[in-house]
Amino acid sequence: MGLESLLDEKKEGKKLKKLAANWSIEESENLYRISGWGDPYFAINAAGHITVSPHGDRGGSLDLLELVESLRKRKLGMPLLIRFSDILADRLERLNSCFAKAIARYKYPGTYQGVYPIKCNQQRHLVEALVNYGKPYQFGLEAGSKPELMIALATLPPQLDRNEKASRSLIICNGYKDREYLETALLAKRLGHRAIIVIDQPRELDWILHISQQLGIKPLLGIRAKLSTKGEGQDRTAVGDRAKFGLTVPEILAVVNRLEAVDRLDCLKLLHFHVGSQISNITVIKEAMREASQIYVQLAKLGAKMRYLNVGGGLAVDYDGSNTNFPASKNYNMQNYANDIVAAIQEACEQANVNAPTLISESGRAIAAHQSVLVFDVLGTNHIRHTPPEALGKKDHTIVQNLWEAYQGINPSNYQEAYHDAVQLKEEAISLFNFGYLSLTERAKVEQLYWACCRKILNITRNQDFVPEDVQDLEKLMASIYYVNLSVFQSAPESWSLNQLFPIMPIHRLNEEPRQRAILADLTCDSDGKIDRFIDLRDVKSCLELHDFRIPETHAKTPKTEEIEPYYLGMFLVGAYQEIMGNLHNLFGDINVVHIAMTPHGYQIESVVKGDTMNEVLSYVQYDAEDLLERMRRYSEKALADDHITLEESQRLLQDYEQSLRRYTYLVDDGL
Incomplete structure (x- = not known):
């Protein structure tokens, strides 16, 4: 983007300054739908800044712009991922409270004991915080792979109570399993872990029985059922006869018969199903529960010592705030979800005279999404010139x-x-x-x-x-392009690969009218590196309303990076999946991450995880920084000998090259 474009933006900004004066924060709230998707954690204050209330409606908030500026003074460059660990605690408390209310409402004789699916976000600080916050609820972990099982076993403290009926945090073992996976899960029982091995494929049973016999350890087993209920959301193919994981009804019966034949039917404790991620329509959940509840009671009638019903994931997040069955929303709340699950299994167990199970959910998205905010700055803009020629000549065609x-x-x-x-x-x-x-x-x-x-x-x-x-x-054709200091492929991969919508809005200047319509273009050279789908009421809009990009008047002719007024945007509800799914397109690496915790007097920075340097990213693709630097030194010496470069120039080049290798992979202001 050239200087001419910046100057055009400045002129346009002057024209619009008076028009924006009457804009209110209520109009910004309506425009960006913040009360729909952000309540009770995000709002707008009188200064026109986003506020964050990590404890929800229980008090305590901070100004997001002030926090960002404070972090920049600590030499943390954009883009920046800010995690609010108190939101995790609040989400856990709300989920458990909703199930507690549902259990009381229906006089359900069982309990609720959730687990966090590690695949949703495997970052150590987050998983450790969840384990800590989950202690009062015996909240456990779900592992969908061998590495995740390693995390679960070492992070979740084992409880050495030998009473099988005691309430302990669970480890749900899903996914593909080899001998080492199964052996580790079984031996973990000796430490005091309650690891339930879920049979995802028929062939796994023989392996489990063989290894458990060798070790002399009775396994805790579960079965994942392939439901006929039509799935929905991003994992809608997780159900049905051709689902990737799970057993059909004939296969379930074969497992029951096999366990009974070897006198191990008492090991079968759990039924598991999964109908998709981000289930926007509560009807899907109701239908799945009706079918799964019947499978559960039938297994109990066949003699299995059933104890747990794992309803999987799917509890949706309202990304657009419309409270509808649109894919980016949901037509129910957390309490509705808990009520329908409890009511369905309660009715089935009463009719069949079967003991009510402990209910388990793997609600990763609903727990983790709200706690992370991605903040990034605008580097420049490009507008279509739509001013007609001042006059036409007689000779014009x-x-x-x-x-x-x-x-x-x-x-x-x-x-x-x-x-x-x-x-x-x-x-x-x-x-x-x-x-x-x-x-x-x-x-x-x-x-x-x-x-x-x-x-x-x-x-x-x-x-x-x-x-x-x-x-x-x-509208889309005439949209401006706002260039942002971000890699979509690294920090918002679902936006690119799955068309997932996230709330995006400025974190300040919300008492001014946003007069521009824009799409966002990232730093990569890929044409897909853009965001041109934004939340709207029951729909998707192709442009985002943004403010003009300001340039100081005194430096309009020669603006410097550090003199352009920063314009910050926030992408919200990105705590689920985004951090771990990112790739290194154009070698833009992991970004700076900060963990914030509220205190009686404000907030404190719990930890900082610095983003990748160029040196680190290059090592991922098998380059050695010292070797690269040595090559550059040799090339410089040759150019110096051939009089193509001066000694001062060669030293400056080598200094810049070496410093760059130690720097953040994203663009950093000279003032940092």
Whole structure:
């Protein structure tokens, strides 16, 4: 982005400054829907800044902009991931409270004992915090792989109470398993862990029986069922006959018969199912519970000593705040979810005269999503020039004259026809240019007039109750590009790969009207490295309303990076999956992470996890920093000997190269 673009933005900002004066924070709340997706953790204060209330509606908040500026003074560059561990504690308390209320409401004789699926976010600080906060609820962990099992066994303190009926935190062992996985899970029982091995595939049973016999350890077993209930969300293929994991009803019966034949049916304790991630429609959960409840009671009737029902994941997060069954939302709350689960199994157990199980859920997204906020800064912008030429010359081509007339004649009664005319005239002009009948200057005028027509038509459509479909794309077509200090592939991979929507908004200036419509472009050179889908009410919008990018007047002609007023955006609800799914596209590495905890007098920084340096990222792809530096030294010496570079220049190059290897992979202000 050049200096000219920056100056254009400055002029535009001056024009809009007065218009923005009457904007209120209530209008920002409505525009960005913060009360829908952010309650009770995020709001806007009187200064127009985002506030964070880690304890929810129980008091205590901090100004996010002030926090970010404080962190930057500590030499922590953008982008920055801020984790609020108190939100984790609050989410755990709310989940357990909802199940406690449901159990009391239906007089359910069983209990609730959740687990956190480590795959949702495996970062050590987060998992350790969850284990600590989960102690009052005997909250456990779910491992879907061997590395995650290693985390679970070493992080969750074992309890050496030998009473099988005692309430202890659970470790649910899912996923592909080899001998080492199974042996480790079985031996963990000797430490005091209650590790339940879930049979995900029929062949696993023989391995489990063989290893448990060798070790002389009776296993705790579960079965994952393939439900016929239609799945939903990102993991909707997790159910049905062709699901990746789980057993069909005939296979479940085969497992029961096999266990009975070897006198191990009493080891079968748990039924597990999973109908998808981010289930937006409560009906799916109700139908799944109805089917799973019947499988559970039938297993108990067959003689299995059933004790647990694991309802899997799926508890959704309302990313757009619409409270609907739109994929980025949900048409129920946490209490509705708990009520429907408890009611379904209660009814089935009563009718079958079967003991009610301990209920387990793997609600990773609902627990972890809210606690992380990704903050990044805008580096610059690019706007379409939509100002028409001041005047036309007599010698201008006919097509230029026709487009000028079309521009002047645009009005609310003919804007659709005028748009078609502008498109046609532009296409004709490009054809004429390609065959040499139109000069470069004339083509430039055509493009100026075309974009001026589009802007004029767009302004009309914004005041219309109905906009024809062929004109609806103008908003996206005319959108500005805001270049952000971020890699979508590293920090928001679900946005790129799964079209997951996240709330994105400025964290300050929310008492000003955002007059720009924009898409976000990241630092990578990949055309997919952008965000052009944003939350809206029951829909997705192609542009985000943002403020103009300000440049100090005194330095308008020669702006320096540190003199441009920072403009910060926040991406919210990113605590689930994003941190671990990121890749190193263009070698942009892990970002700086800060853990914040509330105190009686404000907040404290619990820990800082510095982002990857270029040296570290290069080592991931088998480059050695010292070797690279030595090569550069040799090349510099040769260039110096050939008089292609001065000694001062070569030393400056080597110094910059060596310093860069130790620096953050993202763009860092000179002032940091």
